[in-house]
Amino acid sequence: MLSPLDLPFARSVHDRAAHRRAEPALLDLLRADETTRVLQVRGTRVAVAEADGLPRPALVPAGHLRDDGTWLFLGEHEGAGILALALPDDGTPGAPDAGGEAGAWAGLRELPALDGLEQGLVVEAVALAQWHTAHEHCPRCGAPTQVGQAGWTRVCTTEGRELYPRTDPAVIMAVVDDADRILLAHAAAWPRGRYSTLAGFVEPGEGLENAVRREVAEETGVGIGTEPHDVVYRGSQAWPFPASLMVGFRARAVSTDVRVDDLEISEARWFTRDSLLAALEAEEVRMPGPQSIARALIEEWYGGELPGAW
Ligand SMILES: [Zn+2]
Structure with missing residues (x-):
């Protein structure tokens, strides 16, 4: 009998805390909380800073991040909220805010040393951010959609219909x-x-x-x-x-x-x-x-x- 494989990117350490997604103004609440940490995403890449010579995801406070992206609730870890900020993937990107460190953008394949918490957050953030980018309009009526459920739905602005992220x-x-x-x-x-x-x-x-x-x-x-x-x-x-x-x-x-x-x-x-x-x-x-x-x-x-x- 084969025992299950222990696969890369298959671990999940943080709590997705799905019960909180419907809380009114959850994203605003967490953005104002100084314990909240944010992972910035651009296309398929995330913000990283070097730690011990290796790039690691930069989990930074929400306060001074730029505000032209889409905020998404990834979950909670050790009592703190974790958000993703999906930034527009346009032109030549500047370096991300890495909380005072030298920041850069990196894809999953350029991040060989992620721990279980980081793996779970990066995969969730990249998957969710890409879904939002590709679903700015309703597939049925073509009207614009807007973010609902703290990033876990998009809502058609004409019909009120909810769209869910797909896998x-x-x-x-x-x-x-x-x-x-x-x-x-x-x-x-x-x-x-x-x-x-x-x-x-x-x-x-x-x-x-x-x-x-x-x-x-x-x-x-x-x-x-x-x-x-x-x-x-x-x-x-x-x-x-x-x-x-x-x-x-x-x-x-x-x-x-x-x-x-x-x-x-x-x-x-x-x-x-x-x-x-x-x-x-x-x-x-x-x-x-x-x-x-x-x-x-x-x-x-x-x-x-x-x-x-x-
Ligand atoms: Zn529609």
Whole structure:
């Protein structure tokens, strides 16, 4: 029996305190409170300051921040409110306010040393901020929308209809055959040598396990078993670019002939543990980065850490 994977970005330390979102003027109240901390977001990047030589999210007081962004309630931690300030992503951005430190903007991949609290806040802030940016108008009538529920809805100014942030599930799977080999694929759009697990979005009306079977068949022609234990859940990871939830599986192949679609996937190969290690050491193959659920799924199959990354 496999125990659940401990995945990067899957921890959550702060309290989202969803019961407070409907409080009248919650955002104004917290902005006036000097214990409140604010994470500034611009596009997919957050404000950072260096601590011990590494960039860390800058959690700064609300008081003197610029006021042309959208304020969002992320939750509470140790008795203090935490807000995000989503700033317009226009032109060449100046450095963010980092509370007196030298500030900069950084994306998730540039933040290798986040603790559980920071991971949870950054992923929540980036996901929520991007949803707001993309939903300034009502999808039904086209009227402008405005922020409701302290950042957890947008409300159509004509119809009063509420819109909720969305999350798009995607499946990602370590496909393993009965000889205990793993199937890794190279996407047509990637640089040479880059391989990863197969993945794809869940379609409307489709369950997760069937999405695994369909994606593997479409991209490689490999069949996945139809028994319930042939597709086993391993863990999930929010990936806010812009709104994915990566749901990870181990899937058992019942056929091994590979026939790639040549559109999305240009090559797919079966690896034994020895052949994968040899390919990595020869730098003929490169693995996904250490923060990714793909790498966690591959290393779980391998039974330990593998060298190198994209
Ligand atoms: Zn409307």
